[in-house]
């Protein structure tokens with residue numbers, strides 16, 4: 240098994256420029272310098288996230304696809320020394336040294352819920368059906384009376 244390179248937070252904080260940009264996501268360190276220009280969300284957000292320290296929250300908030308999550312491995316260069324994940328981040332190395340939590344949490348968050356239709360549309364359909372039913376009943380009643 241490959242031993243992960245460990246980086247101290249102060250060392251990581253030296254890599255926040257366009258020519259040298261590292262990110263911390265779930266306690267892992269990613270060198271995204273070559274990815275900056277190709278990132279669909281733009282390079283600015285990555286530079287900003289890099290400068291902010293831990294990019295886990297920003298990364299999660301976007302709800303990245305599984306494609307994005309699998310791309311990350313290609314930029315991984317190691318782990319944060321002494322990283323303690325805690326409730327917010329997940330992905331912390333546990334006592335046995337295995338990284339837990341991160342991908343699972345990422346997956347649950349990135350399953351974007353399809354936008355359910357608005358309350359207005361939810362109401363419109365039953366009202367339309369009722370209206371049609373009433374119209375049909377009224378027409379048939381009136382029509383049969385007129386004919387009689």
Ligand code: HEM
Pocket residue numbers: 262269271278279280281284285288294297298301302303304305306307308310311314
């Ligand atoms: C190694 C880390 C990252 C990788 C590999 C990555 C990859 C991607 C990919 C492939 C997309 C296209 C949409 C998708 O497939 O989900 C995307 C979109 C995006 N990403 Fe990232 N990303 C990374 C980190 C970040 C971070 C740290 C942030 C926030 C600070 C961020 C913000 C965004 C935004 C705003 C979009 C556009 C979302 C949209 O328009 O729907 N990304 N990213």
